[in-house]
Amino acid sequence: MVSSFAQRVYDRLCRVPKGKVTTYRELAHVLNSKAYRAVGLALRSNPYAPNVPCHRVVQSDGSIGGFKGTTCGQPVEEKIALLKGEGVRVENNRVADFDRVLYRF
């Protein structure tokens, strides 16, 4: 069961093409909401694990942010690895070419 808010978050995120990333701020903005945290909360419980690429969501400054319910740890490293595998350069827990890979709705 997913809340309407989370459902919208997943829908937007699903439109992000491979090799690109988006931010919590962008997601919240397109949802006409300022609940940046709520976006993360929605992604924290991700019932559409493979369908919704939550690893393509980063912070507004390009930092990785969190993954699988944690802001630091093994999952975050895996998130970085996934992004690298899609052509996104990540340096020191931050997206190197953030401005190039940032997808705007």
Add this chain to the structure above:
DNA sequence: GCGCTTATCGCAC
């Protein structure tokens, strides 16, 4: 329904 927590952001020091 109320209160606490949270994958954040923006501004001030």
Add this chain to the structure above:
DNA sequence: GTGCGATAAGCGC
């Protein structure tokens, strides 16, 4: 670079 406040949703009681 670090700290504080604001804002909105999720979860538990």
